[in-house]
Amino acid sequence: MFRNYFKIAFRSLKKQSFFTLINTLGLAIGMAGSLLIALYIYEELHYDNMFADADRIYRIDMEIKFGGAEMKSGETSPPMAATLEKDFPEVENTVRFRSLGSNLFRSRDKTTNIKELSTTYVDSTFFSMFGLELIHGDEESALKETNTLVMTRTAAENHFGSVDVVGKSVLVNNEETYIVTGVMEDLPDNSFLKDYSIFMAMAGNVASRENIWGSHNYYTFVKLSPETRLDNFQLQLDGLLEKYVLPWAQKTFPGMTKESFAASGNYIRYHTIALTDIHLYSENQNEMGTKGTIQNVYILSFIGLFLIFLACVNFMNLSTAHSLKRSKEVGIRKTLGSNRLQLIVQFLTESGLVTFTSMILAIIIAFIALPFFNDLAGRSISIPFTEPLFYVTILFITILLGLFSGSYPAFVISRFIPVDTLKGNGLKKGSKWNIRSMLVIFQFGVAVFLIVGTLVVFQQLEFIQNKDLGFDKEQVLVINDTYAAGQQLDILKQDILNLSAVKSATVSSFMPTPSVRSNSTFFKETAMDQQYAIQMQTWDVDDDYLNTLNLQLIAGRDFNNQSAADSTAVIINESALVPLGLSAKDAIGKRITQEVERENPEFFHVIGVISDFHFESLRENVGALGLFMDKSTGSMAIKLKTDDFASVIASIESIWEKRAPGQPFNYRFMDDAFEASYKEERRLGSIFMVFTSLSIFIACLGLFGLAAFNAQNRTKEIGVRKVLGASVGQITIGLTTDFLKLVTVATLIALPIGWYFMNIWLQDFSYRIQIGWEIMVFSALLVITVAIITVSYQSIKAALANPVKSLRTE
Known part of the structure; x- marks a missing residue:
C-alpha cells in the first residue's frame, strides 16, 4: 500500500511539474534562509559555553554615578x-x-x-x-x-x-x-x-x-x-x-x-552577570569581546520562523489552488472505494516528498550561500555535517513541515463529495476562503514589517553618517602606533608637515572616534568635596589638535607650546560647564584639580572652551571632556588637502620607513574608523534587506497561488461576464481588487506594528531619527506594487481565456 502511495505521489508531482517546481522552490528558499538563521542563533546562544564550569563562572559588574x-x-x-x-x-x-x-x-x-x-x-x-x-x-x-x-x-x-x-x-x-x-x-x-x-x-x-x-x-x-x-x-x-x-x-x-x-x-552598585550571558545581555558599552544583543536574536528568530511559515502557507495555497484539477480524481477514488483516511495519507505522502526534496535543496542552497552570509553577519559559521544530531534534527523538521504544510490541502481535498466533483463543482465557492485570506494577510503583513525595519535601520545609519559631529573627520588620515618612532617622532611629524598635500598634523593617543576610555575625577578650587566632584575624560594633546580636527573655540584661546604656563592649562568642552555650574565666558581662568588629598595640590587653569563634539557613539550623550597639553604618542592625525590619497600615503610611508625603520606602517581614515563602530547596525540592516527580499518573494508565490485558485474557481463567472460584454480590463481590475483588499488590510495592520518596534530599537541611540510618514507610504506602495504585478499575470490570463471553453459543460 505504501509503495503505491509513493508511486502515485511521484506520478502526480511529475505530471504537474510547474506546480511542483514552484512549491519545491518556495519551501527550499524558506528552509535555506531559516537554516542559516538557526545556525547563527545557535552560535550566539552558545557563546563561551566551551569553557569548563562555564555555568558557575560570573563576572563582577558595576553601576556607578559620581561627579x-x-x-x-x-x-x-x-x-x-x-x-x-x-x-x-x-x-x-x-x-x-x-x-x-x-x-x-x-x-x-x-x-x-x-x-x-x-x-x-x-x-x-x-x-x-x-x-x-x-x-x-x-x-x-x-x-x-x-x-x-x-x-x-x-x-x-x-x-x-x-x-x-x-x-x-x-x-x-x-x-x-x-x-x-x-x-x-x-x-x-x-x-x-x-x-x-x-x-x-x-x-x-x-x-x-x-x-x-x-x-x-x-x-x-x-x-x-x-x-x-x-x-x-x-x-x-x-x-x-x-x-x-x-x-x-x-x-x-x-x-x-x-x-x-x-x-x-551618587551610588556604586556591584552585581554579577553569568559568563554565558555577557555576549547577549551585557548593557556595558565596553567589552573584551564582540558584543551582541538578545534583541537581534529575537528579531532573527522571528524572521526565521516567518520564512518557514510563509513557505508552508504557499504550499497550502498552491495545493488548494490546484485541487480543482484533481477533484475528479478524488471523486473516482471515492466511488471505487477509497476512504478519506487513505486519501489523506496519499496527499500527505505527496507533501512529504516535496518537503524532503525541498530540504535537500535547502541544504545545498544554504551551503552555497554560507560564505556570503558569514560575511554579512561577521561570523565563521559552518554547517555541522559531522554531527549526527544535525541529521536527526533535519529529519524531524522535514517530517514536521511535511505534515504541517500538507495537512490543510490533504484534509480539504479529501473532503470533496464524489457527486459534486464528478459534476465538476469541486470545492464550493467560499469554503475555507477566510483561512487562506488570513494567511495571505499574514504573509504580506510580515513583508511590510520587514520593509519598515529595513528602511528605518538604513535611514538611521544615513543620519549617523551625515550628522554634524562637531569635528572634521573628512580627509583625515590617522597613522597608528607612532610611539614606535621613538625619539624621531617630532622629526617624523615635521617631515610630514613639509609635504605639499598635508594641511596640518597632530600627535595624540586620543582621537574622536568611539574607543575604550575612562573618566577622571576633578574638583573646582572653591568646592573640593565629594558632592561637587566632576567626572571628566582627560585627553593629552598637542597645540595642533584643535586646528587639525577643526574643533570650534567658543571662549578663550588655544594652546601655545611656547608658553610654559600652558603645561598646567586645560581646554574644556561645553558639557563640562554643566557640573562646573559656569558659563563659557565665566569658566576662563577658573582652576580645577584632582589632588584634593594633598596640602598643595596641582591646579589646572581653564584657558578655553570648545563646542561639544561627538567623540563617543551616537548612542551616548556627549560627556565632559578636558584637553591637556602633554605628550601622548599613540597616533598621528593628518589633515590632507588633496584627493590623491594613494600618492600622499606612499610619500608618508616613505618618511615612516626613514624615521621608524622596521616598524609596521598602519593607517586608517578617520571617517572609516567612525563608521566601523556601527558595523553591527549595518549588518543588521543588510540582514533585514536580504530576508525582506526573501519574504516578499515567498509572499508573492503565495499570492500567485491564491490568484490561480481564484481564477479557477471563477472560470464560469468570468465566461459569463465576457459573454455579457465585460472587457478584459474590467475583468482584470475586478480580480485584482479582491487581492488588493487583502494586501491593504495587511499593510494597515503591519505599519503601526513596524513603527512601534522600530521605535523601541531606536531608543538605543541618544541621537536618532523620527520615523516619518514617507517610510510608511513607501513601504505600503512597494508592497502594493509588488502584489499588483504578481496578481496581474493570473488575472489577465483568466480574462483572456475563451469563454466558450469555460461554459461548454453547462
Whole structure:
C-alpha cells in the first residue's frame, strides 16, 4: 500500500511539474534562509559555553554615578578579586584581565615588529579558571613571574614560525623584554577571548597590586561553588561599599558617610552577570569581546520562523489552488472505494516528498550561500555535517513541515463529495476562503514589517553618517602606533608637515572616534568635596589638535607650546560647564584639580572652551571632556588637502620607513574608523534587506497561488461576464481588487506594528531619527506594487481565456 502511495505521489508531482517546481522552490528558499538563521542563533546562544564550569563562572559588574556621570561597566577595582577570595567562602577561584589593546611585538633576533591587535594582562589563575590547556608550557607556572607571557598558536607561528617557543624572548613596544612561557590553541570564534593573541602576566602590572577602590580597569571573574545561591552572594556584594569603598574614600574626604554619599545623588552598585550571558545581555558599552544583543536574536528568530511559515502557507495555497484539477480524481477514488483516511495519507505522502526534496535543496542552497552570509553577519559559521544530531534534527523538521504544510490541502481535498466533483463543482465557492485570506494577510503583513525595519535601520545609519559631529573627520588620515618612532617622532611629524598635500598634523593617543576610555575625577578650587566632584575624560594633546580636527573655540584661546604656563592649562568642552555650574565666558581662568588629598595640590587653569563634539557613539550623550597639553604618542592625525590619497600615503610611508625603520606602517581614515563602530547596525540592516527580499518573494508565490485558485474557481463567472460584454480590463481590475483588499488590510495592520518596534530599537541611540510618514507610504506602495504585478499575470490570463471553453459543460 505504501509503495503505491509513493508511486502515485511521484506520478502526480511529475505530471504537474510547474506546480511542483514552484512549491519545491518556495519551501527550499524558506528552509535555506531559516537554516542559516538557526545556525547563527545557535552560535550566539552558545557563546563561551566551551569553557569548563562555564555555568558557575560570573563576572563582577558595576553601576556607578559620581561627579555627574553615570556608567555601567564590566571593570572593577584592582583589589576586588583578592577581597572576594578572602571574604567569600563560596568563591572557588578568581581571575582578572586588564585589556591593553594593540601592542608591537618582535622576537629578539628580528628588527621588524608585528602588531598584535588584542593583548591583555591576566592573572596566573587564567588556565585553572577556564579549564584551558597549553600546547607547550606548564599551566601552573606559565604566568606567575613578571615579564612572562603566553601566546596563541597563530601568534607563535607569526613571530617564530613554530609553536615550540617556550623560553624564547620577545621585545614589547621596543622597550621591555618578555619570556614566552606557554603556547595555547586559538580561542573559538564564539568566545569573548577570540580576538586575543597575547596574554601577559598580571604580576608585571604594578597597578594591579594597589589597594585603590576608585580605579576601575580590571575585568574580574569568579567561579562559585555549585551550591551557591546567587541572591545570597548578591547581598554580600552590596556590603562591599560600606566595608571597603567608603573607608578608602574617607582618606580623601574625611567627612564622607554612606548617607552623605547617597544624599549627593551618587551610588556604586556591584552585581554579577553569568559568563554565558555577557555576549547577549551585557548593557556595558565596553567589552573584551564582540558584543551582541538578545534583541537581534529575537528579531532573527522571528524572521526565521516567518520564512518557514510563509513557505508552508504557499504550499497550502498552491495545493488548494490546484485541487480543482484533481477533484475528479478524488471523486473516482471515492466511488471505487477509497476512504478519506487513505486519501489523506496519499496527499500527505505527496507533501512529504516535496518537503524532503525541498530540504535537500535547502541544504545545498544554504551551503552555497554560507560564505556570503558569514560575511554579512561577521561570523565563521559552518554547517555541522559531522554531527549526527544535525541529521536527526533535519529529519524531524522535514517530517514536521511535511505534515504541517500538507495537512490543510490533504484534509480539504479529501473532503470533496464524489457527486459534486464528478459534476465538476469541486470545492464550493467560499469554503475555507477566510483561512487562506488570513494567511495571505499574514504573509504580506510580515513583508511590510520587514520593509519598515529595513528602511528605518538604513535611514538611521544615513543620519549617523551625515550628522554634524562637531569635528572634521573628512580627509583625515590617522597613522597608528607612532610611539614606535621613538625619539624621531617630532622629526617624523615635521617631515610630514613639509609635504605639499598635508594641511596640518597632530600627535595624540586620543582621537574622536568611539574607543575604550575612562573618566577622571576633578574638583573646582572653591568646592573640593565629594558632592561637587566632576567626572571628566582627560585627553593629552598637542597645540595642533584643535586646528587639525577643526574643533570650534567658543571662549578663550588655544594652546601655545611656547608658553610654559600652558603645561598646567586645560581646554574644556561645553558639557563640562554643566557640573562646573559656569558659563563659557565665566569658566576662563577658573582652576580645577584632582589632588584634593594633598596640602598643595596641582591646579589646572581653564584657558578655553570648545563646542561639544561627538567623540563617543551616537548612542551616548556627549560627556565632559578636558584637553591637556602633554605628550601622548599613540597616533598621528593628518589633515590632507588633496584627493590623491594613494600618492600622499606612499610619500608618508616613505618618511615612516626613514624615521621608524622596521616598524609596521598602519593607517586608517578617520571617517572609516567612525563608521566601523556601527558595523553591527549595518549588518543588521543588510540582514533585514536580504530576508525582506526573501519574504516578499515567498509572499508573492503565495499570492500567485491564491490568484490561480481564484481564477479557477471563477472560470464560469468570468465566461459569463465576457459573454455579457465585460472587457478584459474590467475583468482584470475586478480580480485584482479582491487581492488588493487583502494586501491593504495587511499593510494597515503591519505599519503601526513596524513603527512601534522600530521605535523601541531606536531608543538605543541618544541621537536618532523620527520615523516619518514617507517610510510608511513607501513601504505600503512597494508592497502594493509588488502584489499588483504578481496578481496581474493570473488575472489577465483568466480574462483572456475563451469563454466558450469555460461554459461548454453547462
